[in-house]
Amino acid sequence: MTEQLVVYLFREAFYTMLLVSSPMLVLSLIIGLVIAVFQAATSIQEITLTFVPKIIIVAIVAVLTLPWMMEVMISFTLNVFSQIPGLGR
Numbered sequence: 001m002t003e004q005l006v007v008y009l010f011r012e013a014f015y016t017m018l019l020v021s022s023p024m025l026v027l028s029l030i031i032g033l034v035i036a037v038f039q040a041a042t043s044i045q046e047i048t049l050t051f052v053p054k055i056i057i058v059a060i061v062a063v064l065t066l067p068w069m070m071e072v073m074i075s076f077t078l079n080v081f082s083q084i085p086g087l088g089r
Helices: 003-042 047-082
Strands: none
């Protein structure tokens, strides 16, 4: 196993991780920002107000994007497994 292969695998793993988690993280960030602006405008300082909408949005997005996420992760896994026979050289 060469250094280039290790770097390639780590780069692909991080790229896949960011790609799969980005829809949930971006929507959670947007919802948090909207709620923070609402709290600042209305002077409501309830800390737990942000948690419930974020949890609901993340759960909905996870369910809706699950087939795509599985496709991306399966593609990455098959790519890694296809490289295993060449490691013995």
